[in-house]
Amino acid sequence: MYVQIEGLDFSYEKNEPVIQGVSFSMQEGEIVAVLGSSGSGKSTLLRLLSGLEVPNEGKIMIDEKMLCNRQQFVSCEKRNVGMVFQDYALFPHMNVEKNIAFGLKGYSKDAKKKRIETMLKLVNMVEKQHAYPHELSGGQQQRIALARALAPEPSILLLDEPFSNLDADLKMRIRQELRTIMKQTQMTSIFVTHDYDDAKAIADRIVFLENGQIKYEETL
Numbered sequence: 170m171y172v173q174i175e176g177l178d179f180s181y182e183k184n185e186p187v188i189q190g191v192s193f194s195m196q197e198g199e200i201v202a203v204l205g206s207s208g209s210g211k212s213t214l215l216r217l218l219s220g221l222e223v224p225n226e227g228k229i230m231i232d233e234k235m236l237c238n239r240q241q242f243v244s245c246e247k248r249n250v251g252m253v254f255q256d257y258a259l260f261p262h263m264n265v266e267k268n269i270a271f272g273l274k275g276y277s278k279d280a281k282k283k284r285i286e287t288m289l290k291l292v293n294m295v296e297k298q299h300a301y302p303h304e305l306s307g308g309q310q311q312r313i314a315l316a317r318a319l320a321p322e323p324s325i326l327l328l329d330e331p332f333s334n335l336d337a338d339l340k341m342r343i344r345q346e347l348r349t350i351m352k353q354t355q356m357t358s359i360f361v362t363h364d365y366d367d368a369k370a371i372a373d374r375i376v377f378l379e380n381g382q383i384k385y386e387e388t389l
């Protein structure tokens with residue numbers, strides 16, 4: 170299995186479990202939606218996967234690399250995990266090109282330019298290369314946020330309610346696009362939402378989270 174998560178336990182404060190015994194695995198290229206109500210622990214689970222939080226217990230392995238167990242903890246910067254958050258999607262003072270370049274620190278100038286071009290083509294935004302975030306629609310901003318997350322070729326892409334700021338019409342269009350792009354790039358992705366229709370439209374499988382525990386799974 171490409172992603173193996175076993176027995177994750179986590180609490181922000183002592184005696185208040187937020188994630189409890191979470192285990193699941195994913196195949197390479199699979200899209201899993203994590204569905205749950207507000208406060209169920211969805212964002213916390215993504216924070217654990219990206220290395221922003223340290224679990225009390227459990228193991229995280231991605232692409233045969235042990236990221237976290239009792240003996241070791243690989244820090245956030247070294248995990249090569251791509252994230253798209255619900256807010257602060259883009260840096261407002263940087264244009265599109267600079268936003269995408271942000272994650273490409275180790276790249277040469279040429280490689281950077283090429284990668285930005287490829288990403289802009291992928292999300293169909295080539296003509297907006299020099300635009301600033303405030304000059305883009307909500308859906309365009311989310312596409313650039315996706316391009317930025319995918320640019321450094323992450324081993325996994327984590328999306329935390331990326332549609333929360335979009336109106337219903339746009340959301341419907343974007344979620345189809347999103348699935349197409351993730352499948353095109355064969356990106357292993359975890360998509361967090363509280364909307365069953367979003368989960369159904371995008372994912373291959375839905376994991377239901379309740380009070381920090383996986384209650385059941387549905388394969389679509």
Ligand SMILES: Nc1ncnc2c1ncn2[C@@H]1O[C@H](COP(=O)(O)OP(=O)(O)OP(=O)(O)O)[C@@H](O)[C@H]1O
Pocket residue numbers: 181182187205206207208209210211212213214363
């Ligand atoms: N930094 C923090 N410190 C203490 N408790 C926190 C912190 N962040 C979240 N929590 C608590 O952990 C629980 C899970 O929060 P989390 O943000 O993971 O939920 P969520 O499923 O993402 O909710 P939402 O759908 O509202 O985004 C909640 O009870 C929340 O109050």
Ligand SMILES: [Mg+2]
Pocket residue numbers: 211212213329
């Ligand atoms: Mg959340």
